[in-house]
Amino acid sequence: MEFKNVTAQAKGNVYFDGNVVSHAITLEDGSKKTFGFIFAGEYYFGTEAAERMEITDGECVVKIKGEDAEKTVKAGEYFDVPANSGFDIKVAAGTAQYICSYIV
């Protein structure tokens, strides 16, 4: 999957001592996305704006803040996170990749 006519930031974001890293792009309409890698482990991310997380490689187990049920999200699937919320995400092994879209 590719995005045309975007502005790409060369320097990426590093979270959890490098266990989650990403690069950011800004699209023509001003909206932002990040492309990221998640390495094996369990992490919690808080949200400000609402987010759509599309898994593009590998898989993960996700629990949205305030919800009881976990769900497995595989490559080709996505999950949405409300604004001012958060989610726990687990990658059992290897690497998962994602596109995070900020829904404003």
Place this chain on the structure above:
Amino acid sequence: MEFKNVTAQAKGNVYFDGNVVSHAITLEDGSKKTFGFIFAGEYYFGTEAAERMEITDGECVVKIKGEDAEKTVKAGEYFDVPANSGFDIKVAAGTAQYICSYIV
């Protein structure tokens, strides 16, 4: 540092079991760059086209194939690698980041 009007690939490249990962962009003139993260460790990369490696965060120690001397390359500095050659690269701790430009 940012690059405007590029095409960005959402799915990245994973090398050495995730110890080196990158995302690719194609610029308006058709040239390609990758933005990458290198985690602590020692790696060897072969080259086809000549490459310019700009370190944008952290630092590394590099030895170009066929050369005897190693050199430390810090954020803001770069090293060039001839075509059909290669380089050893060491990151002592943490994460280094780079922009790789393919010189055709």
